[in-house]
Structures are given as C-alpha cells and as structure tokens.
Amino acid sequence: MSTLRVISRSPVARRALSVSAASRKSNTPGVPPQKILDEYDEHRVERTPEAASMGDHTFKQPKSLPPGDVGHDVLRDVGRHSKRTLSSFSVEGKVCVVTGAARGLGNMMARTLVESGATQLAILDLNAQDAQKAADELIAWFVAEGEAEDGEVDAVGLGCDVSDEASVQRAFQQLKERFGRVDILVTAADIVENFPAGEYPTERVKKLLDINVMGTWFCAREAAKLMPDGGSQVLIGSMSGSIVNVPQPQTPYNFSKAAVRQMARSLAVEWAQQRIRVNCISPGYMLTALTKAILDKDPVLRDTWVSKIPQGRMGDPSDLKGAVVYLASDASKYTTGSELVVDGGYTCL
Numbered sequence: 396m397s398t399l400r401v402i403s404r405s406p407v408a409r410r411a412l413s414v415s416a417a418s419r420k421s422n423t424p425g426v427p428p429q430k431i432l433d434e435y436d437e438h439r440v441e442r443t444p445e446a447a448s449m450g451d452h453t454f455k456q457p458k459s460l461p462p463g464d465v466g467h468d469v470l471r472d473v474g475r476h477s478k479r480t481l482s483s484f485s486v487e488g489k490v491c492v493v494t495g496a497a498r499g500l501g502n503m504m505a506r507t508l509v510e511s512g513a514t515q516l517a518i519l520d521l522n523a524q525d526a527q528k529a530a531d532e533l534i535a536w537f538v539a540e541g542e543a544e545d546g547e548v549d550a551v552g553l554g555c556d557v558s559d560e561a562s563v564q565r566a567f568q569q570l571k572e573r574f575g576r577v578d579i580l581v582t583a584a585d586i587v588e589n590f591p592a593g594e595y596p597t598e599r600v601k602k603l604l605d606i607n608v609m610g611t612w613f614c615a616r617e618a619a620k621l622m623p624d625g626g627s628q629v630l631i632g633s634m635s636g637s638i639v640n641v642p643q644p645q646t647p648y649n650f651s652k653a654a655v656r657q658m659a660r661s662l663a664v665e666w667a668q669q670r671i672r673v674n675c676i677s678p679g680y681m682l683t684a685l686t687k688a689i690l691d692k693d694p695v696l697r698d699t700w701v702s703k704i705p706q707g708r709m710g711d712p713s714d715l716k717g718a719v720v721y722l723a724s725d726a727s728k729y730t731t732g733s734e735l736v737v738d739g740g741y742t743c744l
C-alpha cells in the first residue's frame with residue numbers, strides 16, 4: 396500500500412506510480428486497482444507554491460514612530476497587583492535590565508516588569524536620548540496610571556550599541572555603579588530586514604548578526620558578571636528560529652534567531668551551577684506599531700501571515716506579558732534552557 400500514500404508532484408513520478416499501482420491487485424473485492432488509484436489521485440492536488448515565492452514581498456521597517464508612540468498599546472491588559480496571584484511571580488526587589496526597550500516589545504516587557512513589582516530598571520537602546528525618554532515616560536506613566544509614588548520607580552535609560560562590545564561593557568559598568576548588581580536581563584534589541592538571499596549585501600548580513608547574535612551574547616555575558624548570587628536571563632528569539640517565514644525573504648534574521656535559541660540552551664548549562672537561568676521567548680507575529688505600519692500597506696502580506704496562524708490572529712504585544720514574567724521571576728526557578736513559544740500555534744504546523 397505504501398506507493399498509494401506517496402504524494403508525488405512530478406508528472407513522471409506520477410505516471411510511474413499509476414503503472415505500478417495498476418499492476419497491483421486490489422484488496423477490495425470487486426474493485427479494480429485503477430479505481431482505487433483514482434480515488435487517491437483526487438487528493439494529489441498540484442498547487443502553485445505561493446507560499447514559497449518570496450521575491451515581491453520585501454519591506455522596509457519604518458525608521459521611527461510618531462511622537463508619544465512607544466510602539467505598543469500601553470493601556471492593554473495593564474493592572475498593578477490588583478488581583479491575587481502566586482507570590483513567586485513577583486519581581487519585587489529585582490534589578491532589571493531590558494535591551495531594545497526604547498520602543499516595541501522591549502518597552503512593553505520593561506513596563507511589565509514594573510507592573511510585576513520591579514522598582515529598579517534600566518532601559519538600554521541605541522540612542523541615549525530615546526532610552527532616557529522611554530525611562531522617563533515609564534516612570535511618569537506609573538505615577539499617573541499605575542499607583543506608583545513619586546520616586547518609587549528608579550528607571551534609567553542608557554545609550555548602548557549592543558553590537559559594540561566596548562559600548563556594552565560601558566553600559567554594564569554604569570549599571571554596576573548605579574544598582575550594584577543585575578537580577579533580570581531581557582534582550583530585545585535587534586533588527587530585521589528582508590532581501591532575497593542572492594541580493595543580500597554581505598555587510599548587512601554581518602551587521603544583522605552583530606546586533607542579533609553578538610549583541611545578545613555581549614549583554615548576556617556582561618549581565619552574568621553582575622549576577623554573583625544568580626539571576627534570570629530571558630533572550631528574545633523568534634519563531635523564525637525554527638520555522639521559515641513566508642512570503643518575505645529573511646534568511647539571515649531566521650538563522651540569527653536560531654542562534655539565540657541555542658545560545659540560551661548552551662549558556663543555561665554553562666551557568667546552571669552559578670544559579671543563572673537562561674531561557675528564550677520565541678514570539679510569533681506580534682502586532683506592534685511597526686508591524687502594523689507594514690501590514691497597513693500590504694493586506695496580502697497580512698492575510699498570508701494570518702492564514703497560517705491556527706488562532707487566526709496576530710499576537711498582541713501584551714500576549715507576551717505572562718511569558719516574560721514567568722521566565723524572569725522565581726516562578727520558573729527550575730526552568731532553564733527552555734524556549735517558550737508564544738505564536739498562536741504557528742510553529743505547530
């Protein structure tokens with residue numbers, strides 16, 4: 396029976412299949428072998444491989460956001476300890492560092508850590524002014540909306556190019572002087588670009604790897620030095636580390652995220668005895684202000700993405716809140732080297 400189960404796309408192979416199947420005896424009394432083959436054939440549909448065509452779907456990330464827009468909805472699913480939950484989920488008293496947190500998912504995760512009790516926080520991002528502005532806005536938001544007292548939240552923004560080893564070392568030296576240690580690191584700084592592989596300028600591939608892979612590496616290593624009593628590192632990967640996004644061509648981004656995932660596993664083992672846990676969050680397609688700007692211009696791209704998500708929608712940044720708090724806090728104290736996929740089921744397919 397095995398030949399009958401083969402779904403062959405090649406007409407030559409299919410002809411060969413017909414011949415071999417037709418010469419077989421039918422197991423169903425009274426039904427000729429050719430008839431059985433035809434029934435299977437109905438499902439051997441040849442489709443135009445739309446999903447694999449990538450060329451026309453390159454897009455550029457918008458460079459900046461409108462003033463006052465941090466790239467996610469700051470009012471979605473927020474609330475300060477107003478409901479009972481496990482105390483182990485609290486990050487009260489922990490010194491937190493989030494990279495790439497001037498906007499987008501990093502900004503949302505920084506705010507989530509404060510929502511979950513943190514009062515000492517550093518935002519690291521490429522531009523010092525943007526980082527400090529994000530820290531100031533976060534403090535102002537928690538005083539105005541989050542029942543924080545004036546001076547209760549100590550948040551600082553530091554300029555740091557994560558791809559530059561010296562810049563990362565300087566930033567962590569500043570953190571050491573200010574807070575004395577780090578308990579929680581979340582690495583969200585990265586870039587994504589798309590070019591067909593044959594046209595991807597090598598310098599840009601190297602730059603992407605310097606930011607996404609080496610940047611994560613430098614930050615993880617420097618943070619570990621400030622975790623003498625242990626700590627938790629949450630490296631932000633992507634489902635792109637294990638699936639191939641379509642239709643946009645982004646091979647280097649995808650293999651950079653596979654590297655982040657494996658970095659988390661390897662560091663988890665190396666640092667387990669130092670009580671430093673290292674885990675990875677792999678988000679699926681998240682509807683940040685930047686992805687929204689891209690999809691507003693390209694509904695075909697949106698429909699292609701959404702049609703492949705079992706839950707039938709893009710993720711909201713707030714869908715990642717539980718994941719980051721779980722992995723950052725003591726609630727996950729026996730979890731290390733794991734990947735928490737938050738993708739609406741995309742990677743199950």
Ligand SMILES: NC(=O)c1ccc[n+]([C@@H]2O[C@H](COP(=O)([O-])OP(=O)(O)OC[C@H]3O[C@@H](n4cnc5c(N)ncnc54)[C@H](O)[C@@H]3O)[C@@H](O)[C@H]2O)c1
Pocket residue numbers: 466494495496497498499500501519520521522555556557558582583584585586606610631632633634677678679680681682683685686
């Ligand atoms: N948005 C999504 O759908 C999605 C899906 C899967 C994974 N992710 C991951 O989540 C993380 C955040 O994504 P986002 O959508 O919020 O992106 P974003 O572009 O909005 O934010 C990235 C931040 O990183 C900063 N950054 C870039 N290069 C830097 C450098 N060299 N040094 C320091 N900071 C730098 C940027 O200034 C920006 O603030 C990334 O790791 C991304 O791969 C995002």
